[in-house]
Amino acid sequence: MDESELEEELRNFGIDVHDVEAVDPIELSHVTAYPGEEVNHMEMGRVLNGFLDLARDDEWDPARVDATVLRFEDEVMNTWYAKAEWFEGLLQYRLSETEFSTRVLETLDEDGE
Template sequence: MSIDESALARELRNNGIDVADVSVSADRVEVTYTTTLPGAEPDHGEMGTLCTAFIDLVEEGEFEPRRVEATSLRFEDDVQATWHVEGEWFEALDEYRISEEEFSARVLDSVETDPDVDAPAAGGEGSPQ
């Protein structure tokens, strides 16, 4: 089963993530969120909260593992960092082939604090009305 954009945005917001945009496709999910801690690095707690929401959805059968690409904004149009989770990492964690610590280390290794990509503009599909 696959969750749709509005349900995913709602789920993330229910977990305390300030979602600016969500896009779901067959091979990836793109999430843009505004951080509550606009420093030089993304907050690991927020990253963990977002990852945990996806892990819970995988365990509940609501989300089929695929790549999740996250963009953390300090403010609208000010990208703090980008990071990602590979779908295989969700599967490996769910099947106990990697530990939570290994999963977290992989996610932290994916962080780019000087991203060369433009963040999606707020107001796209899945954005608050």
């Protein structure tokens, strides 16, 4: 899957993709629709669900995703990541959705840099 296909899929999930590199790790930056003080967890979930749907449809092999959430196009709000093995664990029912979400949420860099 190339960058344009990945960007299109994430946009279908309502994500305002700023930039994406479909390498391992995948580097994604997106402009949040919720530019408050904290990253919106539901929006993070939409990003993750986009990748999970692609994996379920055999259109993406799970890889680490490094995400940068932008408050505006030139202002970093926060960063987070999800490891390939977490995606695989969820898809193979070795991890619950709660365990998966908790692991990803724990990666949030609360300092924003």
